[in-house]
Amino acid sequence: MKKILIIGAGGQIGSELTTHLRSIYGQHNVLAADIHSTPGEEDFVQLDALDAAAVAQAVRENGIDTIFNLVALLSAKGEANPQLAWRVNMGALMNALEVAREYNCSVFTPSSIGAFGPDAPKDLTPQDTPMHPTTIYGVCKVAGELLSNYYFQRFGVDARSVRLPGVISSQALPGGGTTDYAVEIFYAALRGERFVCPVPHDRFMDMIYMPDVLQAMVQLMEANPERLVHRNGYNVAAMSFSPEIIAAEIKKHIPGLEMVYEIDPVKDAISAGWPNLMDDSVARAEWGWNPQWGLAEMTADMIETLGRRLR
Ligand code: AKB
Numbered sequence: 206m207k208k209i210l211i212i213g214a215g216g217q218i219g220s221e222l223t224t225h226l227r228s229i230y231g232q233h234n235v236l237a238a239d240i241h242s243t244p245g246e247e248d249f250v251q252l253d254a255l256d257a258a259a260v261a262q263a264v265r266e267n268g269i270d271t272i273f274n275l276v277a278l279l280s281a282k283g284e285a286n287p288q289l290a291w292r293v294n295m296g297a298l299m300n301a302l303e304v305a306r307e308y309n310c311s312v313f314t315p316s317s318i319g320a321f322g323p324d325a326p327k328d329l330t331p332q333d334t335p336m337h338p339t340t341i342y343g344v345c346k347v348a349g350e351l352l353s354n355y356y357f358q359r360f361g362v363d364a365r366s367v368r369l370p371g372v373i374s375s376q377a378l379p380g381g382g383t384t385d386y387a388v389e390i391f392y393a394a395l396r397g398e399r400f401v402c403p404v405p406h407d408r409f410m411d412m413i414y415m416p417d418v419l420q421a422m423v424q425l426m427e428a429n430p431e432r433l434v435h436r437n438g439y440n441v442a443a444m445s446f447s448p449e450i451i452a453a454e455i456k457k458h459i460p461g462l463e464m465v466y467e468i469d470p471v472k473d474a475i476s477a478g479w480p481n482l483m484d485d486s487v488a489r490a491e492w493g494w495n496p497q498w499g500l501a502e503m504t505a506d507m508i509e510t511l512g513r514r515l516r
Pocket of ligand 1: 279280281316317318319342369370371372379381382383384385
């Protein structure tokens with residue numbers, strides 16, 4: 206990776222990925238792109254990921270060799286408007302792959318635990334297993350993995366992806382996801398507000414802390430292509446917990462946290478079909494995936510860093 210374009214750079218992952226990649230590859234070698242403008246930001250271009258000509262122009266004019274395509278409507282938001290979710294999620298990916306084909310770029314796109322459906326084993330969900338998601342988000346993720354593999358086999362486009370768990374981070378908020386509660390609970394705890402949890406107390410889901418997400422993206426994109434058998438998309442696991450478990454962990458730092466449950470039927474149904482914990486042994490074997498953050502360390506760090514931001 207020498208010249209990088211991040212599409213969707215203003216989102217939860219994009220905002221931290223931009224800073225992280227600039228610290229490794231240099232400020233001017235990482236071009237941030239988003240549909241919303243960021244006044245005064247250097248090395249930024251405002252573009253609509255669904256505008257193929259605009260994506261091509263950004264790649265051509267800046268000599269880009271690697272594209273991170275982070276544009277997506279998340280799972281719960283996708284269910285509110287499935288047609289829009291398909292148009293945005295698949296449109297942005299198709300444009301990224303087509304531009305990559307034309308200008309010989311590598312492409313990273315996050316897949317998700319949402320790519321699995323109710324017929325996949327819940328515990329230690331294998332890398333290769335039935336994938337029949339029941340959400341439009343999951344359908345897009347499976348289609349995206351297949352499309353990325355197709356572009357590699359048919360056109361030689363170096364497309365790679367990981368199946369991300371719910372991402373926990375202290376900078377930009379997620380939005381429209383089923384796992385968002387695991388971020389929002391920290392804001393409530395630190396502000397002394399009652400937390401209203403939308404998923405059942407005992408619903409386990411895979412989660413990951415942002416530093417491990419950034420590490421996974423760089424590590425996979427820098428991996429020797431000859432070692433990559435799966436390419437799209439690798440299971441990456443870091444921790445798994447339920448709402449009552451994360452609440453208990455936060456209470457070790459903030460004993461006054463108050464949590465009540467008001468189950469959101471959409472998030473309940475979505476999360477019921479997702480893994481409890483994926484088996485990530487293939488990612489470990491093929492490119493050395495090795496997460497550093499578990500529940501206890503992540504919780505302590507979130508309270509410290511988000512607490513500083515909110516003060
Ligand atoms: C969501 O909840 O939709 C996302 C995801 C797990 O892909 N955070």
